[in-house]
Amino acid sequence: xxxxxxxxxxxxxxxxxxxxxxxxxxxxxxxxxxxxxxxxxxxxxxxxxxxxxxxxxxxxxxxxxxxxxxxxxxxxxxxxxxxxxxxxxxxxxxxxxxxxxxxxxxxxxxxxxxxxxxxxxxxxxxxxxxxxxxxxxxxxx
Amino acid sequence: xxxxxxxxxxxxxxxxxxxxxxxxxxxxxxxxxxxxxxxxxxxxxxxxxxxxxxxxxxxxxxxxxxxxxxxxxxxxxxxxxxxxxxxxxxxxxxxxxxxxxxxxxxxxxxxxxxxxxxxxxxxxxxxxxxxxxxxxxxxxxxxxxxxxxxxxxxxxxxxxxxxxxxxxxxxxxxxxxxxxxxxxxxxxxxxxxxxxxxxxxxxxxxxxxxxxxxxxxxxxxxxxxxxxxxxxxxxxxxxxxxxxxxxxxxxxxxxxxxxxxxxxxxxxxx
Numbered sequence: 001x002x003x004x005x006x007x008x009x010x011x012x013x014x015x016x017x018x019x020x021x022x023x024x025x026x027x028x029x030x031x032x033x034x035x036x037x038x039x040x041x042x043x044x045x046x047x048x049x050x051x052x053x054x055x056x057x058x059x060x061x062x063x064x065x066x067x068x069x070x071x072x073x074x075x076x077x078x079x080x081x082x083x084x085x086x087x088x089x090x091x092x093x094x095x096x097x098x099x100x101x102x103x104x105x106x107x108x109x110x111x112x113x114x115x116x117x118x119x120x121x122x123x124x125x126x127x128x129x130x131x132x133x134x135x136x137x138x139x140x141x
Numbered sequence: 142x143x144x145x146x147x148x149x150x151x152x153x154x155x156x157x158x159x160x161x162x163x164x165x166x167x168x169x170x171x172x173x174x175x176x177x178x179x180x181x182x183x184x185x186x187x188x189x190x191x192x193x194x195x196x197x198x199x200x201x202x203x204x205x206x207x208x209x210x211x212x213x214x215x216x217x218x219x220x221x222x223x224x225x226x227x228x229x230x231x232x233x234x235x236x237x238x239x240x241x242x243x244x245x246x247x248x249x250x251x252x253x254x255x256x257x258x259x260x261x262x263x264x265x266x267x268x269x270x271x272x273x274x275x276x277x278x279x280x281x282x283x284x285x286x287x288x289x290x291x292x293x294x295x296x297x298x299x300x301x302x303x304x305x306x307x308x309x310x311x312x313x314x315x316x317x318x319x320x321x322x323x324x325x326x327x328x329x330x331x332x333x334x335x336x337x338x339x340x341x342x343x344x345x346x347x348x349x350x351x352x353x354x355x356x357x358x359x360x361x362x363x364x365x366x367x368x369x370x371x372x373x374x375x376x377x378x379x380x381x382x383x384x385x386x387x388x389x390x391x392x393x394x395x396x397x398x399x400x401x402x403x404x405x406x407x408x409x410x411x
Binding site: 003012013014015016017019021022024025026029031037038040041 | 303304308
């Protein structure tokens with residue numbers, strides 16, 4: 001049995017077999033409950049109102065540690081799996097969403113730098129449609 | 142296992158109430174019959190079994206009373222379960238050999254039809270004909286393969302756990318959850334060893350609570366089975382709980398979180 005958000009289409013719950021009480025809880029939360037087998041929440045969504053595997057995205061950096069001097073830079077390459085990858089993808093870089101054009105499923109983000117020590121998390125902005133990451137770039141003095 | 146005693150803030154309810162759970166007899170019914178006698182499953186020793194392949198089990202030697210005859214499985218045997226289907230339970234039966242009392246694969250059979258308890262035969266579980274003694278059961282997964290299990294000491298252990306539920310929209314008040322394919326479904330109270338995990342990325346303190354099935358609404362005899370004390374650091378835990386006769390436990394999370402729970406083992410009531 002599956003429960004998903006009818007607005008975002010995010011898979012919110014999965015359990016084994018019919019569970020009337022569990023179904024009532026999910027329905028009270030405004031979720032849509034449908035039949036289905038137990039699957040990992042992080043791997044699927046209900047885009048198109050059917051169970052759909054999330055598209056895998058991978059992130060690779062030339063280095064995961066940079067100097068927090070505003071000059072040192074890390075280059076992050078984004079790869080989207082599948083035979084027909086999208087032309088672009090929105091990537092969360094720290095607190096900023098960056099739209100990245102893809103060529104044959106691959107693209108490179110603008111160089112990442114930092115002036116103060118911090119951790120910069122890189123991952124897909126749309127976690128309903130995509131799974132992968134996060135990649136963390138550590139900026140240190 | 143959680144405290145089964147009736148608590149000071151619970152209603153005193155006897156057996157057979159149309160809507161409320163029996164609290165007065167709750168503690169007595171653990172391992173006991175309704176007449177107060179100890180739960181007795183009929184003469185049997187050994188014959189524990191474990192998963193051998195997707196369609197066979199390995200059963201240890203032992204003996205069992207079938208219709209008044211003590212029959213012996215003299216050596217460990219591999220028993221094949223042909224014709225099984227996805228997401229079902231198979232009950233394992235032995236009948237009395239046509240000659241002698243030595244059991245073999247010839248006397249073995251399996252069925253999706255559950256047995257019933259026959260007190261006239263020492264408390265053993267028998268099929269509808271009364272000729273086949275049930276010695277256990279095994280669940281089939283949704284691919285049509287026997288689930289990897291091991292039976293020992295009166296418990297069935299699920300290798301890697303039998304995954305029951307994962308959700309980031311958990312119930313925040315106690316909600317019944319059936320063990321489903323993880324329990325025999327014979328309408329008797331049983332015990333379950335469960336493992337749980339609770340997680341929230343930004344809320345530091347979140348807790349998953351579990352209590353025995355059929356508890357009354359005012360029942361406070363729950364256990365904090367898993368607690369997260371720091372944001373993003375998942376809490377995990379295990380506990381033994383008693384189900385109600387519908388194979389249900391009850392669970393809740395104290396606030397929004399991602400929870401998951403697995404059945405590690407269930408008491409073999411056969």
